[in-house]
Amino acid sequence: MIRHFVSLLLAVCCLAFALPVRAQAAPANPHAQKTIPRDLSAPAPDLPKGTIEALIADQDEKPVVGQQVRLGVMFQSVAEGESRSEKFAKTDQLGRVRFDGLTIGSGYSYRVTLKSGAAEYSSMPISLPEDSGQRVRLHVFPVVRDVDQAHVGMRGIIYIETRDDVFQFQVMMRILNLGAVSWVPDNVLIKLPSGFKAFAAEKGMTDVRWEADEDRGAKLLGTFTPGQHDASFRFQVPKQREANAYFSLGMLPHVFEMRVIAAASARMTLTVDGYEPPRTDQTENGQRVVVTRRVFDAGDKVEAVNITLSGLPVPGPGRWIAALLAAALAASGFGAAWGYLSFDAPGKTRRDEELQVARELLLDELVVVERARREGDLGPRAHSDARKALLDALARLGPAALETALPTPKKSRKTAGSRRSEEPAERPGSPSTG
Numbered sequence: 099m100i101r102h103f104v105s106l107l108l109a110v111c112c113l114a115f116a117l118p119v120r121a122q123a124a125p126a127n128p129h130a131q132k133t134i135p136r137d138l139s140a141p142a143p144d145l146p147k148g149t150i151e152a153l154i155a156d157q158d159e160k161p162v163v164g165q166q167v168r169l170g171v172m173f174q175s176v177a178e179g180e181s182r183s184e185k186f187a188k189t190d191q192l193g194r195v196r197f198d199g200l201t202i203g204s205g206y207s208y209r210v211t212l213k214s215g216a217a218e219y220s221s222m223p224i225s226l227p228e229d230s231g232q233r234v235r236l237h238v239f240p241v242v243r244d245v246d247q248a249h250v251g252m253r254g255i256i257y258i259e260t261r262d263d264v265f266q267f268q269v270m271m272r273i274l275n276l277g278a279v280s281w282v283p284d285n286v287l288i289k290l291p292s293g294f295k296a297f298a299a300e301k302g303m304t305d306v307r308w309e310a311d312e313d314r315g316a317k318l319l320g321t322f323t324p325g326q327h328d329a330s331f332r333f334q335v336p337k338q339r340e341a342n343a344y345f346s347l348g349m350l351p352h353v354f355e356m357r358v359i360a361a362a363s364a365r366m367t368l369t370v371d372g373y374e375p376p377r378t379d380q381t382e383n384g385q386r387v388v389v390t391r392r393v394f395d396a397g398d399k400v401e402a403v404n405i406t407l408s409g410l411p412v413p414g415p416g417r418w419i420a421a422l423l424a425a426a427l428a429a430s431g432f433g434a435a436w437g438y439l440s441f442d443a444p445g446k447t448r449r450d451e452e453l454q455v456a457r458e459l460l461l462d463e464l465v466v467v468e469r470a471r472r473e474g475d476l477g478p479r480a481h482s483d484a485r486k487a488l489l490d491a492l493a494r495l496g497p498a499a500l501e502t503a504l505p506t507p508k509k510s511r512k513t514a515g516s517r518r519s520e521e522p523a524e525r526p527g528s529p530s531t532g
Contacts, residue, residue, distance in 0.1 A: 145231025159194025
């Protein structure tokens with residue numbers, strides 16, 4: 099499921115982020131005069147095998163002294179499963195810490211992490227080379243909690259898929275930190291539609307993540323160091339049997355572009371308040387989608403994304419009416435068989451007419467169900483459930499429902515014997531034919 103979600107999200111991102119963005123003036127960067135240092139991790143031939151050396155520096159490349167550093171160790175194998183352990187050490191006067199005697203092998207991976215205030219910094223997972231050690235360089239930046247104190251911009255995608263009984267939402271936000279500080283969000287939340295369920299967040303390689311916040315929505319957490327960060331999650335909203343559906347999702351701060359993409363049948367339409375007129379496109383796997391977007395100007399105050407889906411397939415009531423009628427008729431038939439009820443000739447004719455009406459309703463609904471499946475308005479599960487319910491209802495009507503019309507009484511051919519039996523008997527004393 100996660101693999102499917104990631105591949106779908108990548109396909110959608112390629113589609114969405116490839117579209118042109120209207121040029122707009124970027125806000126002044128208060129840290130533009132600084133060169134932001136980059137983290138590094140590479141084999142080090144001057145270090146012995148099985149050794150990881152970490153250098154911890156600040157935003158000005160000065161060593162961070164006395165910083166506790168954690169080395170996470172993970173071992174994985176098919177036979178033994180997964181195990182985790184950890185080692186700790188503090189940096190010296192050069193901001194350096196060293197871990198020796200580490201096991202080399204494809205089943206082992208290592209990761210250097212440290213905490214500085216509310217922020218957490220980490221390297222990418224390390225597989226030790228067989229002929230040398232590994233050197234890691236991590237940078238610690240000043241931390242801000244208020245997004246207005248960080249030079250952060252965001253763009254996002256909301257992808258909606260209509261399923262049999264739910265709407266599946268997938269949300270990805272790309273957070274760009276162009277400053278020389280780390281932003282750690284403080285109570286930053288996307289409000290989700292009422293009644294949302296099945297919340298699941300994708301796990302990344304850092305502490306950047308989403309978490310469900312009770313019934314309110316999704317909370318953004320983690321350390322956003324200078325650079326680009328992606329964070330995504332998914333959830334579901336129950337689907338009602340209505341042709342239109344309305345959703346409202348909250349907005350994050352400092353968003354400069356949002357796109358809404360809906361997988362849609364030929365009759366479905368998408369409207370988002372304040373967004374561009376939607377256009378149709380296709381994903382890499384040929385799925386028809388409707389796409390709209392909005393590029394926000396500086397100073398735009400938008401608190402929500404208000405989405406309307408129209409032209410949703412709605413099952414007609416005929417199948418349920420026919421099914422109930424079939425059940426009622428079947429029950430009355432069982433009652434009659436056990437002597438609880440009896441039908442005289444007029445009652446039987448009326449019952450046959452009701453059977454015919456129910457049969458025609460059910461057959462009409464079967465045609466509607468098959469057409470909706472061919473046109474993509476009905477998913478596989480809904481199609482299977484509806485078809486089974488209709489066929490079961492037909493079966494409950496009994497053999498009479500399988501006739502193309504009400505049976506008409508046929509005149510029986512009377513035999514000579516039957517004619518003779520209908521002739522009046524000889525009166526006593528009449529002459530014999532001898």
